[in-house]
Amino acid sequence: MEEKTASFGIGQLIHHRLFNYRGVIFDVDPDFQGTEEWFEKNVEAGNPSKEEPWYHVLIDQDGRVAYVAExxxxxxxxxxxxxxxLLENFFTGFNGDHYKTRQTLN
Structure with a gap:
């Protein structure tokens, strides 16, 4: 089994290459975790693989959440x-280049 390494981390600021928006990552999946129906309906551009890391992103100045292939x-x-x-649900502050994650007890 091949080990997967995410290129981006939780709290990191990102830019979407195709849709030209900024955002911050609040969760990472090692591979696609959505449904086949969602994948077929929503994945058109960039021809992403289900086997690469996928990121949950809070979109800047939008209020929406995106699920994006690496x-x-x-x-x-x-x-x-x-x-x-939703920023305060996941982060406690911003230090100029990334957000500090909120500590949770599970």
């Missing part, structure tokens, strides 16, 4: 914070 993301060079109503 190949469609790149690091965001901006040092501006993201504006999203």
């Amino acid at each position: 190949r469609n993301l790149e690091a965001d060079a901006s040092t501006e914070p993201v504006e999203h109503p």
